[in-house]
Amino acid sequence: MRKKVLPLLLALFVLTALAVHAGARALRSQTVFSFAEEKQVYLTFDDGPSTLVTGRVLDVLRDEHVRATFFIVSERVRGREDVLRRIVREGHTPGVHSACHRYGDIYENDDALRRDAAECAAVIERVTGVTPRVYRFPGGLGNARRDAVIGGEGYEIVRWNAVCGDEEIANASPARLLEETVRTSEGKRRVVLLLHDSAPHRATAEALPAIIGWFRAQGYRFCAF
Numbered sequence: 001m002r003k004k005v006l007p008l009l010l011a012l013f014v015l016t017a018l019a020v021h022a023g024a025r026a027l028r029s030q031t032v033f034s035f036a037e038e039k040q041v042y043l044t045f046d047d048g049p050s051t052l053v054t055g056r057v058l059d060v061l062r063d064e065h066v067r068a069t070f071f072i073v074s075e076r077v078r079g080r081e082d083v084l085r086r087i088v089r090e091g092h093t094p095g096v097h098s099a100c101h102r103y104g105d106i107y108e109n110d111d112a113l114r115r116d117a118a119e120c121a122a123v124i125e126r127v128t129g130v131t132p133r134v135y136r137f138p139g140g141l142g143n144a145r146r147d148a149v150i151g152g153e154g155y156e157i158v159r160w161n162a163v164c165g166d167e168e169i170a171n172a173s174p175a176r177l178l179e180e181t182v183r184t185s186e187g188k189r190r191v192v193l194l195l196h197d198s199a200p201h202r203a204t205a206e207a208l209p210a211i212i213g214w215f216r217a218q219g220y221r222f223c224a225f
C-alpha cells in the first residue's frame with residue numbers, strides 16, 4: 001500500500017509546483033500586458049436622444065458600469081431635455097453631431113457647417129451646462145477642408161473604426177449586431193464603435209449587454225471621449 005502512495009504524492013507535488021509556476025508566469029505576462037498593450041473600446045452613440053432607446057441604452061450602461069459618448073442631434077432634444085441631462089448626470093460625454101442632420105443643409109458651405117455645429121453645441125450647453133469638446137460628422141462625411149473648419153472651432157473630431165451594423169444592415173437582430181461588432185472590431189487594440197440610439201434602433205439597446213460582454217471577455221477597457 002505504501003509503495004503506491006509515495007509515487008502518487010510525488011506526482012502530486014510535481015504537478016502542484018508546475019501549476020504554481022505557470023500561474024506566476026501568467027500573472028507576470030498579464031501585468032506587462034496591461035501596461036504596454038492595453039486594449040481600449042469607445043462606445044459611441046449617434047443620432048439621439050430618443051425617448052425609449054436612449055433610456056434603455058443608459059439603463060444598460062448604468063448596470064454594466066460603462067461610460068460612453070453620445071453625439072447629439074439637437075433638433076431631437078426638444079421635449080427630451082431630461083434624457084440629455086441624464087446622459088451627462090450619469091457620467092457620459094455629450095458630443096456635437098448636428099442641429100438638423102440634413103446633409104444638404106449642413107454641407108452647403110463652410111459657414112453652414114460652422115452654424116450647424118454651433119447651434120447643436122448651444123443646445124447641449126443650455127440644457128446641460130456642459131460645453132461639448134468632441135464632434136462627429138453627420139454621415140461620417142468629413143474631409144480635409146471640413147476637418148479644418150470644425151477643428152478651427154476647437155473641436156476634437158471623432159471618427160470610428162468599427163460598427164455594430166445598426167445602420168448598415170437592414171432590420172438586423174441583436175445577435176447579428178453582435179456578430180458585426182465582433183467582425184469589425186477583432187484584432188484592433190483601439191476600437192471606436194459606431195452605434196445609434198435614435199428611435200428605430202431598439203435592437204441596438206437589446207444587443208448592448210452582449211456587445212459589452214464580448215469586449216470585456218477580450219480584455220478591453222471601456223473609455224469615453
Ligand SMILES: [Zn+2]
Nearest residue numbers: 046047138139
Ligand atoms: Zn448621424
